[in-house]
Amino acid sequence: MKKQIRLNLIFHTSGRHDAGWKTFEDPTGLVDDIDHQIAYAKLAEEAKFDAIFLPDTPAALGKSFLRKPRRGLDPVVTLAAIAMHTKHLGLISTAQSLQGHPYLVARAMATLHHVSKGRAGWNIVTSQDDYMLDALGLSADAKLDREERYAKASEFVEIVTGLWDSLPKSAIVADKENDVYIDPALTHPIDYQGKYFKSKGVLQLTGRYEGERPLMFQAGISPESRKFGSKYADVLFTSQPNLDKDRAFYAEVKGYAEGYGRNPDHLLVCPGLYAVVAESDAKARALKAEIDEMMDLNFLIVQLAGQVGLPIEELDPNKPLPVELFDKIPTDDSVIQYRRDDIGGVAQANGFTVKQLVHHNLTRGQRTIFGTPEQIADIIEDWSDTNVGDGFNVNAHVQPLGVERFKDVITELQNRGRYRKEYSHASFRENYGLPASPKV
Structure with a gap:
């Protein structure tokens, strides 16, 4: 049997492109219309995506929210509503692992x-966005360095998974004669006393459904x-600057997983993919270019200046990015340095002008491909076979058009034997081809 490819749909309310909302006749409901979200999810299931993934940051209204819609509905509640209208689609919700208490996440996800x-x-996310800290009443002093962030997140995950396993189904004995519903002797209470979090007791409900925990x-x-993801996650999302x-x-990460005693084949890697599908490569590029022109060019250039740490007056939209200024204007900011390497490399490799570069950057690091369903399928097959990823997180440039057209890519992969034609199992884990959760 040929290696099966996994495909998740990143669930952007109007598509990945920042101007996607401008293609809607009435975009005012994109933030809070649950019917819109349900219709989008049903379209994803009809296309046979493995899952939909809802990015989320619990934050105060930031500047970016003023220029484009973001789904404002709580992701877990949204997915619970979607669950009532779908049967097979995996439902991935983002939840913080630094703020709040792990008990609440354990219960919500269960x-x-x-x-x-x-x-x-x-x-599992470890973000420390300033707008999020403001919304939660935390000062900038609450920010942790990377090492501490992941130490704290590790405690969070340990508690969540411990709670998921604390009430096995077998403990619910429902013994009417002896007036015992749950036998405490069959539970597995936790008593976690960490540096950052403490939790004691048994979760109020079983954390597993028919023996399986939620995927992480x-x-x-x-x-x-x-390292953190290789230890705990079933699937890693990534976005790298080149193949x-x-x-x-x-x-x-496969090596790290093996070092943690895991079978590396049981850790799936899914890079981001921004695919524009049309009748030809040229038409696909023209489709994106048309939407690119809906953006405020000056705003995009201001953003670029901040990302690479250069004065805005040095960025002429019709000239190449002046990468020679990186040495003349050094930075000790690791994020800016990473973006200089990433964005500067992309600009030089493609010979982009600043205008072309900012339009390219609208995909925010996702691997961008254009073409017919057959051409896109060729690329996905090649990348899967050459260890770029076990699957991909698909970004529709606009929706619903982007999803409707990507459905033809999935059909092509199905015809080649690289993607299942139907959902073969009831559970997300089984459809993903992952082994059963460890027994309690």
Whole structure:
């Protein structure tokens, strides 16, 4: 049997492109219209995507929210509603692992898992966005360095998974004669006393559905995040600047997983993919270019200046990015340095002008491909076979058009024997081809 490819849909309310909302006749409901979200999810299931993934940051209204819609609905509640209208689609919700208490996440994810009948996934994030800290009443002093962030996140995950296993189904004996519903002798209470979190007791509901825990996902590029994800996650999301770095990431995290005593084949790697599908490569590029022109060019250039740490007056939209200024204007900011290497490399490799570069950057690091369904399928097959990824997180440039057209790519992969034609199992884990959860 040919290697099966996994495909998740990144669930952007109007598509990945920042101007996608401008293609809607009435975009005012994109933030809070649950019917819109449900219709989008049903379209994803019709296309046979493995899962939908809801990015989320619990934050105060930031500047970016003023220029484009972001789904404002709580992701777990949204996915619970979607679960009522879908049968097979995996439902991946983002939840913080630094703020709040792990008990609340354990309960929320277990609830979604039961409501969806075994289709929940938890995307573990360690972000420290300023707007999020403001919304939660935390000062900038609350920010942790990378090492501490992942130490704290590790405690969070240990508590969540411990709670999921604390009330096995077998403990619910429902003994009417002896007036015992739950036998405490069959439970596995936790008593976690960590540096950052403490938790004691048994979760109020079983954390597993028919023996399976929710799937765990994690994204990141730092060395700490790679090790963290390789230890805990079932699936790693990634976004690398080029294919060589994708393959290096793939080999590195698989090696880490093996070092943690895991079968590396049981850790899936799914890079981001921004696919524009049309009747030809030229028409696909023209489709994106048309939407690119809906953006405020000056705003994009201001953003670029901040990303690479250069004065805006040095960025002429019709000239190349002045990478020679990186040495003349040094930075000790590791994020800016990473972006200089990433964005500067892309600019030079493609010969982009600043205008072309900012339009390219609208995909925010996702690997961008254009073409017919057959051409896109060729690329996905090649990348899967050369260890770029075990699957991909698909970004539709606009929706619903992007998803409707990507459905033809999935059909092509099905015809080649690289993607299942039907959902073959009831649970998300089984459809993903992952082994059963460890027994309690």
